[in-house]
Amino acid sequence: KPMRLWGGRFESGPSDALTRLSVSVHFDWRLVPYDLAASRAHARVLNRAGLLTDDELARMVGALDDLERACKAGEFRPTIADEDVHTALERGLLERLGSLGGKLRAGRSRNDQIATDLRLYLRDHVRTIVSRLVELETALMAQAEQHAETAAPGMTHLQHAQPVSFGHQLLAHVHAFARDIDRLTDWDRRAAVSPLGSGALAGSSLPLDPVAVAEELGFDTAAPNSMDAVADRDFAAEFLFAASMIGIHLSRLGEEIVLWASQEFRWIEMDDAYSTGSSIMPQKKNPDVAELARGKSGRLVGNLVSLLTTLKGLPLTYNRDLQEDKEPVFDSVDTLLLVLPAMAGLVATMRVNTARLRSTASDGFALATDLAELLVRKGVAFRDAHEAVGHLVVYCQVNDVELGDVGDDDLLKVSPHLTPDVRDVLNVPGALAARKAQGGTAPDRVRDQLAALRETVDEQ
Numbered sequence: 001k002p003m004r005l006w007g008g009r010f011e012s013g014p015s016d017a018l019t020r021l022s023v024s025v026h027f028d029w030r031l032v033p034y035d036l037a038a039s040r041a042h043a044r045v046l047n048r049a050g051l052l053t054d055d056e057l058a059r060m061v062g063a064l065d066d067l068e069r070a071c072k073a074g075e076f077r078p079t080i081a082d083e084d085v086h087t088a089l090e091r092g093l094l095e096r097l098g099s100l101g102g103k104l105r106a107g108r109s110r111n112d113q114i115a116t117d118l119r120l121y122l123r124d125h126v127r128t129i130v131s132r133l134v135e136l137e138t139a140l141m142a143q144a145e146q147h148a149e150t151a152a153p154g155m156t157h158l159q160h161a162q163p164v165s166f167g168h169q170l171l172a173h174v175h176a177f178a179r180d181i182d183r184l185t186d187w188d189r190r191a192a193v194s195p196l197g198s199g200a201l202a203g204s205s206l207p208l209d210p211v212a213v214a215e216e217l218g219f220d221t222a223a224p225n226s227m228d229a230v231a232d233r234d235f236a237a238e239f240l241f242a243a244s245m246i247g248i249h250l251s252r253l254g255e256e257i258v259l260w261a262s263q264e265f266r267w268i269e270m271d272d273a274y275s276t277g278s279s280i281m282p283q284k285k286n287p288d289v290a291e292l293a294r295g296k297s298g299r300l301v302g303n304l305v306s307l308l309t310t311l312k313g314l315p316l317t318y319n320r321d322l323q324e325d326k327e328p329v330f331d332s333v334d335t336l337l338l339v340l341p342a343m344a345g346l347v348a349t350m351r352v353n354t355a356r357l358r359s360t361a362s363d364g365f366a367l368a369t370d371l372a373e374l375l376v377r378k379g380v381a382f383r384d385a386h387e388a389v390g391h392l393v394v395y396c397q398v399n400d401v402e403l404g405d406v407g408d409d410d411l412l413k414v415s416p417h418l419t420p421d422v423r424d425v426l427n428v429p430g431a432l433a434a435r436k437a438q439g440g441t442a443p444d445r446v447r448d449q450l451a452a453l454r455e456t457v458d459e460q
């Protein structure tokens, strides 16, 4: 007969339909190490409260350790009748300790347990996600260092706009991921509150010590309100937002890489280890890593929306709806831990076609703004300068020449502002170097950014 946690007031067991609806152990089993850590901390508190003798505590901790070993070895496995990870582990404890195993439940509810387990799990995994983000940043920064001086076509609206340093563009992505790391670090500060001791919703009449338990589990403090503690899933929703934002950033980088690898751009060549072929077209080399990064951002956003929708309108305190918090959280963790290393590898191994970037950096009259700004330095109103250069661009299009190829007389015919010296600014390295204020694309500023970003990475 299956073991349940609430035998006393029930005459019949659960229906099959209820059991199948209710079970979560197939997905919450990954919380085992966290549930056992919380159990050890709880056992010590019961001991200090005089509710477990020293001998009982030693046997209890020994059994919890053995259970952890048995779970790791696959010797102890959950069954559908266990319902959830807490029930399964209590069964394991009872198998090892007999009635002593039943003492651990005093002063504790699955409601404060699950909230604690999920926080412990997430705080642990967020650290891993941050490490993977740092690896991706490191790969982008290594490429950026190689290409601080490499001029590339800078785009707005996916149209040639102004030349930029390709390193500047790569570092733009690093800044986005640096904000993600900052968000996760900030998240951890709020997540570091322990719900254990809140019981079902009201705390416990037993002389427990939630603050001591919190410290033992690496939290900063214990929750000041037991009702909030068992009802709150902000930490999960906030994590899912941070994960979605990472997904969005990965999708934007992924989309750029898809473009860069295309015949039309030819900015990069992907390493064989990070690209795929076609089952029919022998010549193909496809950017599947970048596409999956782009595609999987959808499920990250979906997971966020899923949890927010579950939480909306829930009355205090614990409601079984909250069991739906775990699958989105686990899926977002798993997804990031799959995508981040693949993207880091793709970026680290891609070969940048420097010659192609340089030779197309000023395509599409991309130095027109430099011309207009030169006229401004000579005292022309920007409005007039803009217009004069606009006319020059039309002249060049009609005559199929570049800005620098227009003769002195023709320049003056287009506009009296266009004296021959305007040609001085029509060189790409000069255009990059001129943008030397904070935030500009000058190679020197790119190297400054790199140094500053490296420092933040070293702090991680």
Ligand code: ARG
Pocket: 024, 028, 084, 110, 111, 114, 318, 320, 322, 323, 324
């Ligand atoms: N498995 C549940 C969850 O994930 C925790 C158990 C609380 N269940 C309950 N009936 N109070 O949320």
